[in-house]
Amino acid sequence: MLKIGDVVKVWLGSPRDNSNSHVQKGVRPCVIISNIISENHPLFIVSPITTKGKRNYKRGDSPFVQKINLKYTSYIHYEHHFTVPADHNLKLIYSLNGRELQEMYIKSSYCLGISHVNLMNIKEISSLLVQGDTITIQIKYYVGNPGVYTISLDEYRLLFDSELSEHDIHENLSSLQGLQYLLGGATSI
DSSP states (O other): OOOOOOOEEEOOOTTTTTTTTOSSSSSHHHHHEEEEOOSSEEEEEEEEEESSOOOOHTTTTTEEEEEEEESSSEEEESSSOOOEETTTTOOOEEEOOOHHHHHHHHHHHHHHTTOOSGGGGGEEEEEEEEEETTEEEEEEEEEOOOOEEEHHHHHHHHHHHSSOOOOHHHHHHSSHHHHHHHHSSEOOO
């Protein structure tokens, strides 16, 4: 089962297509930066990898490129991304390690215009405190500093028809609906 951070060989189309284009073609190593879950058509979003590095890539000062060491020094180009079917006969050749994976999340999110505050990046709700008429929640992320959010008990009651026990609040706010609300509507402090 392939996952985010796996490097796979992918067919990106014939080199004769768009011959004037700078887009990479042929069979290329690519890193999986996201997966799109669909019942009928699961997809991966991948970014291509090349061994050719421009001067600013080699210095490491491009926000769009990540240097990794495969068989040779290689560069992941997050500014280019492709969608490929998950059943596209992808062959695993490498998996990014923890440090590489962290850099991948930051650079791919930057290129795709996604904040580090997204559902895939949530590691856990690390603390939940009910005090007066306010609920304070601290969320730990895989990438980025922890976030602290507040929600009033009145807002919580409107969102969830539930008891106000700490257990029920934690369960409701840990659900997909609760997390989406926290990241989209709660007050960040």
